Amino acid sequence: xxxxxxxxxxxxxxxxxxxxxxxxxxxxxxxxxxxxxxxxxxxxxxxxxxxxxxxxxxxxxxxxxxxxxxxxxxxxxxxxxxxxxxxxxxxxxxxxxxxxxxxxxxxxxxxxxxxxxxxxxxxxxxxxxxxxxxxxxxxxxxxxxxxxxxxxxxxxxxxxxxxxxxxxxxxxxxxxxxxxxxxxxxxxxxxxxxxxxxxxxxxxxxxxxxxxxxxxxxxxxxxxxxxxxxxxxxxxxxxxxxxxxxxxxxxxxxxxxxxxxxxxxxxxxxxxxxxxxxxxxxxxxxxxxxxxxxxxxxxxxxxxxx
Numbered sequence: 001x002x003x004x005x006x007x008x009x010x011x012x013x014x015x016x017x018x019x020x021x022x023x024x025x026x027x028x029x030x031x032x033x034x035x036x037x038x039x040x041x042x043x044x045x046x047x048x049x050x051x052x053x054x055x056x057x058x059x060x061x062x063x064x065x066x067x068x069x070x071x072x073x074x075x076x077x078x079x080x081x082x083x084x085x086x087x088x089x090x091x092x093x094x095x096x097x098x099x100x101x102x103x104x105x106x107x108x109x110x111x112x113x114x115x116x117x118x119x120x121x122x123x124x125x126x127x128x129x130x131x132x133x134x135x136x137x138x139x140x141x142x143x144x145x146x147x148x149x150x151x152x153x154x155x156x157x158x159x160x161x162x163x164x165x166x167x168x169x170x171x172x173x174x175x176x177x178x179x180x181x182x183x184x185x186x187x188x189x190x191x192x193x194x195x196x197x198x199x200x201x202x203x204x205x206x207x208x209x210x211x212x213x214x215x216x217x218x219x220x221x222x223x224x225x226x227x228x229x230x231x232x233x234x235x236x237x238x239x240x241x242x243x244x245x246x247x248x249x250x251x252x253x254x255x256x257x258x259x260x261x262x263x264x265x266x267x268x269x270x271x272x273x274x275x276x277x278x279x280x281x282x283x284x285x286x287x288x289x290x291x292x293x294x295x296x297x298x299x300x301x302x303x304x305x306x
Contacts, residue, residue: 029300031058032086034069034077036093043279050092050278057289058296071099078104083111087118087300090292091131094124094278097166105129113137115267115306118299120292122283123231123276126194126239127166131272136162136191138240138265139178143189146180155182160190169195177238196257198234203280204251206230208259208287212246216298217260217271217291225287231277233257239272247291249274260291269302271295 035051045053051068059066067086069077078101089108093100109130111117121131140159147155161177170177170193178192206227210218227249234255240263247260259274273291275282282288 026063026301027304028063028065029296029304030065030067030085030087031296031300032067032069032077032082032089033058034089034091034093036096037070037072038095038278041278044277044281045284050283051090053281054090054092054283054289054292057283058293061293064293064296064300071096076101076104078108080107083107083117087303088120088296089117089130090120090122090296091125091128092122092276093128095167097127097129100129102129106133109133109137112268112270113266116303118268118296118303119270120295120299121270121272122292123274126237126272129166131270132164132166132192132194134263134265134270135194135239138263138270139189139192141265142240143178143180143187147187151185154185156186158186158188160188161193162191164191164193169197176236178240192240193238196233196235196237198232198255200232201277201279202232203229203277204232204253206232206249206251206275208275209248209250210246211248212244215244215246217246217262217294219294221287221290221294227275227282227285227288229280230275230282231280233274237261247273267306269299271299 033051033055035049037049037051041050055066055068058064112119112134119130121128125131144152177190179190181188207224208227209224210221212218232251232255235257237258242258242261242263244262245258245260246262248256249259250256257274261272263270275288
């Protein structure tokens with residue numbers, strides 16, 4: 001009897017130990033790299049699209065599982081099955097925002113707000129349908145917090161700029177958005193335009209400073225680094241006030257931008273990283289790729305905790 005027990009107990013012990021190892025090992029972070037894939041990207045990235053360059057970098061790092069997606073994929077690469085198996089989405093877009101499926105981009109936004117997926121918007125993705133929706137929802141939450149708690153149930157809300165014209169700047173002299181006005185029990189919220197008053201695509205260098213070196217997204221990055229060629233965006237960035245500004249970017253002509261901003265929207269995390277423009281190889285640079293990798297790892301870990 002004892003001999004028999006020994007015969008099966010050792011293999012069983014091996015199985016149990018393997019199980020412990022498997023259970024103790026962190027699950028890989030599942031990352032979707034979503035790219036509009038416009039032809040101009042070839043000017044900055046040679047034979048590859050911008051998203052492919054980022055995907056190649058992340059694929060070479062341990063603990064990450066990378067999947068590419070684009071506008072040309074079925075359901076634009078954002079099917080329910082894909083979203084259900086994605087921890088973090090990194091999104092790039094520019095000229096084809098109007099071609100984005102409102103339904104699929106909204107489905108992504110809902111997953112972010114539910115805390116099931118982290119979201120990273122790069123450069124001109126400030127006008128992606130998902131980023132705009134997330135900023136609008138954050139603006140609504142911030143506006144509601146301005147109403148005394150005892151009065152909230154009796155307040156009527158009107159939302160202005162709910163359907164922004166993508167790719168078009170607001171009229172000159174427009175006030176920064178979002179902002180709130182109210183008269184009596186009627187409160188009006190002008191939703192964020194998610195744009196900025198000035199930009200230059202001249203490829204002038206920018207200078208990035210790490211403002212929050214202890215944040216996980218800044219791990220391993222220098223206090224300052226230069227980007228040799230990039231497009232300039234100038235403040236104010238018309239978005240809700242970030243919960244954290246991790247990086248700031250400046251140009252020699254005096255402009256500056258909150259270039260690494262983080263928000264909590266609902267239960268989820270949203271990170272915006274500004275450097276870019278498809279005709280410059282900004283995401284071939286080690287520091288900029290490290291920002292994305294850090295953000296992916298931090299967001300993915302947060303998603304897997306929930």
